[in-house]
Amino acid sequence: MSVHTNIHVQLKTAERHFRYACQQVMIISRQVEEKTRRYHGVDRTGDTISRYNIRLRLSILDGVRNMYYEFAAKKAAEIVELQQRVLDVISHSDVTLDESDSEMSADDISVTSDTSVSCSESDCFELCD
Template sequence: MSVHIRVKLTAAERHFRHACQQVTIISRHMEEATIRFHAADKAGDKNFRYHIRLRLSILDGVRNMYYEYAAKKATEIVELQQRVLDVIGQRDVTLEEGESELSSDDMYGSSEASHIGSNSDCSFEICN
């Protein structure tokens, strides 16, 4: 049971990190498009300004969807981490002397343990 939870947790963390990266990339594209929009506005190019405004609207919608997905994954991660801790807590009760507890490397795998809580790619508080 705990192996299944750990696999789901690892997948959720990977999806969360990817969603945060996408939010960051889309935000950068929005900043660039905003600069182009203001340049078109100063130049009086209404056609170009209209097309950029449509692009900004679409980018904003896509970014919001990624953000909502990241929020769902963050909630899922918290729930799965709690389930892992509950399993470990139940195991602590039944541990005999001489048995050792799971380390964070055992819970998440050695490569995943170093990434927990280090999602600084995203400027939104949910992705930090």
């Protein structure tokens, strides 16, 4: 297997893991919102036992969400590094290729790599779409 193919396989795997982690962050964020609504509803009724149980679940969900977020951040950094390695391999193997002959310049590719890992979400998890 060539270096170029190996890097592409690693890149596809990292992107797949990144997308999955982002999906999990969003799913867990919705669960946190639901549990928060339940917590406030129980808080109004004064049921301290239920409130405590929901608060514990909220803490666990928040911790799991943070772990997925950290994993996604690591994968995003790995994706950027692998994309740079792909560019390095291409530039070293195609020495005769002029920049005017290529369809994308290095600036276009760096913008593409930035947009592939930059994401937006309404709360503090800006990493995942």
